[in-house]
Amino acid sequence: MVKKAIVLLSGGLDSATCLALAKRRGFEVYALSFDYGQRHRCELEAAHRVAEALGATAHRIFNMDLSQWGGSALTDRSIDVPVDEAAEGSDTIPVTYVPARNLVFLSLAAAWGEVLGAHDLFIGVNNVDYSGYPDCRPKFIEAFIAAADAGTRAVDEKWHWRVHTPLQNLGKKEIIELGISAGVDYSLTVSCYDPDPTGAACGHCASCLLRRAGFAAAGVPDPTRYRAQGRGE
């Protein structure tokens, strides 16, 4: 029997790679995206293209408004997204952190997974580039598994959730190399924190800086569509 997995799919580079890896490992993939009030909503169109291109069995966009309580530059338009400031190696929590986001996202993935009988969840968290996000660290993932095990049918039916984080210890260069080997077309993805309405990247947020450096380091032409005035070159 083919095993099912839920893959959290933002439409960015990391989650697209995750989806390709889940497919390569033989899972039937159910992609889950969130329309949560993020300013970079063209991500969702990217997610749709990626899910289709990589052969997800289903793609669902879950609506909920995390912007209603604000607290992050990604959902609150009164907080600016920092420009030309790499998050790499930072020890403080960046303003682009969305409170409890991965806790909420994984919880909803577990809810869908429980109904589908998909006990494998994939999330593209990464500890190398963004050490500042608490909800991307291995300790959180482990603690989440324990909470999901205790609070769902898993505990009574004696099975365990598996949360796969295949990118946890990889740099952007390695992620890109891995993704290309697994068939990801990165031109379909959007990583920018502050893209224009057409999905063109700003070229200056922490996410753009990392992504661009990743392609350069991997020696792969950067397929990102930058907006004309935003490229800064």
Add this chain to the structure above:
Amino acid sequence: MVKKAIVLLSGGLDSATCLALAKRRGFEVYALSFDYGQRHRCELEAAHRVAEALGATAHRIFNMDLSQWGGSALTDRSIDVPVDEAAEGSDTIPVTYVPARNLVFLSLAAAWGEVLGAHDLFIGVNNVDYSGYPDCRPKFIEAFIAAADAGTRAVDEKWHWRVHTPLQNLGKKEIIELGISAGVDYSLTVSCYDPDPTGAACGHCASCLLRRAGFAAAGVPDPTRYRAQGRGE
């Protein structure tokens, strides 16, 4: 400084009691309800009345559609709510269990709490009446706290989440007695799993049976409005 707490408020008997207890302990209360596709949506009007009557500082209804993946009699109209079948003492998970519901609800409470600076969450889970729900058990609550501690600002700022479950070990009779001493007007609440559109209770679901027995045991007149043909007396 007055401490803030988030109280998960369904509009039912237990969560109303929780809210009153949080107020009595001196918290400034932020009530959080979910419009998640439940069939008993008149609960939300009840929640609004309860929040107002008990002096919540704010009441927020968070919209998200958990019915889209089904899996529960409370969200999926193709699954019937059982009648005249008490859940009490049951060891199997009832069909009214909503997959990962309290994991999702508490995660969203933590998200709002993180923005508000409210590190105390109240939830009216109870281990006596509904032992069949995994997400109402103390082990889940403990595991959730560990996950929230690891996946939010708590870990970097060196504080801890507190999840208060003041009803955990009480029977319905004791909950009602406690609530009345704390000023709850139970006529404002709706507990029924399958009320009619006016909010009148069916009188026959597991929740109605427990609630009615609780009032009888407490020797308090039952203020519940039952629908005419549903009372079955």
